Amino acid sequence: MLNDQQKLQQLIDLGTEIVQIQDVDALLEKILSAARKLTNADAGTIYMKDGEGLQFRHAQNDTLQQRQAAGEKLIYKSFSVPINRYSIAGYVASTAETVNIPDVYQLNTDLVPYVFDRSYDDKARYRTCSMLTLPLKNRRNQIIGVMQLINAQNDGGAVFPFLERDIPLIKVFANHAATALDQAQMTRSEILRLIQVLTEVGDPEETSAHLNRVGAYAAEMYEVWARQKRLPRVKIETNVEILELAAKLHDIGKLAIPAHLRQKPGKLTPEEFKMMKQHTLKGAQMLLKNSQSLYEEAAAEIALNHHEYWDGSGYPGYVDIETGQALPGYTTALGNGRGKRGEDIPIFGRIVAIADFYDALSSPRAFRDALHENDILDMLRQGAFTHFDPDVLDIFFERLDAIRAIAQRFPNSC
Structure with a gap:
């Protein structure tokens, strides 16, 4: 005593x-x-x-x-x-x-x-x-x-x-x-308010069901990954909750993209796609501007990195978050930031990249029907070592039954 x-x-x-x-x-x-x-x-x-x-x-x-x-x-x-x-x-x-x-x-x-x-x-x-x-x-x-x-x-x-x-x-x-x-509850409430705003802006892709599924998929995969890395139990439990909530804000930067682009029913032109890609940087800027919690820091990390590719061909790459300019030593021939590759991409970003890809293609869009799951799984396999972290992808397939159960828990009618 x-x-x-x-x-x-x-x-x-x-x-x-x-x-x-x-x-x-x-x-x-x-x-x-x-x-x-x-x-x-x-x-x-x-x-x-x-x-x-x-x-x-x-x-x-x-x-x-x-x-x-x-x-x-x-x-x-x-x-x-x-x-x-x-x-x-x-x-x-x-x-x-x-x-x-x-x-x-x-x-x-x-x-x-x-x-x-x-x-x-x-x-x-x-x-x-x-x-x-x-x-x-x-x-x-x-x-x-x-x-x-x-x-x-x-x-x-x-x-x-x-x-x-x-x-x-x-x-x-x-x-x-x-x-x-x-204070912690107020912080969580503020994050939930941002999620509500994101689902109410009229973007047909950002439904509450989609955000809930992406968050739950990400948490499911992270827990297995963290156990494999032998992280402490308390750290795993904390990060699982942070990730599940923060992942729902992966596309918060789309609020800074003109509505006619967000809601366009067909394919974007190259110029429009260049503008749309800015949502990663815009999201990180929005979340870090008044960041007061681990949730917002994690959400900013995810927003910035969930379109980085394992082989370095993703975006926005190594950029200054405040200015959007390429960091010294990481500038491409076109003046952009060189893409992050491999484990230089934060783990939350690598996980959400897979979760978002799977769910986006599993859901119907104004310009296409939902893809058949077998086709999506083939695309994921083809993306190993290029788009996606192969180890995290192995975890996704290992937990596929749990992923499917999550999808049933949050159907598109929600």
Whole structure:
């Protein structure tokens, strides 16, 4: 267990660390693991406010995790809790009180209005005993969620009540956590707003179904690629969520292209195509102009690079994002930026290139019907080592059944 001085130092360090995390799920994991460490808690749960209820968002449980095979994650079902006085989390959300219970099985219902639901313990073969439940309040003093810490332990592993002297420290941490979560959620909301704008500009290619499929395809492929590269689990989980959302903005730069070009039903002229190719650079410029999050940085990287080709024949190549001019030493005979090639193309761009190609040709357009899947797959195979990263392409074919399932989940009628 940490002593009081160590807890204070950790609180200071954590306050600085959590405000730098912009991915909501990564932030939830960090907040809960840190709060558990401060109190030496075996388990914990975070609920986020959603309308008139609390939505289960994240949980950790060391005892149950130890029963899993190496590398396996605990699987939790999502559920919601009404914000009322009849459950512990609901009571805390409705009253803003902190509740410290020595043993939830020994609640005196004559003195408190809430009860503890033992059904989860029964199913999981777990014994919840001590519980500390705190409101998560943002800077506007609004409750945005609830954090529950379960089963404080001594150095020998025996469960005992949460210490009253630790509660002021945990409250301070909970307030820092709520502020960081509030900011991360606003960032995510801003990205979702941009996606909505993109689907409403009247471009027949940028449907919500197309964007959802491209994001989901990309996340599916990245997770396999990252595991093959033996990246840390937490990094993989964070990047999967960032990529799935950021990939939906791959064509955000088309908002800067004249509508008559975006909506032209036939083939573009060479001059028109030259103008259309500017959407990669325009997208990166738009996203980086006021970038405040990893989502926007990843989306800008994707927007800029998803038309680069493995053999270096893509666009826009090595250019200054602000000016669009070729970088020194990378100028072609025509004055353009030389195309990036191979692994010089960022992995998010290489993945989205395949996801976008497959989905674009699988979808009907004003000037053509959707292509047959066998023809699209042949074109992808022919593009290995020229247009596409051959290793990522292998992953695409390995996960083709999952890709098809995603397509069914987001049909064109959406």
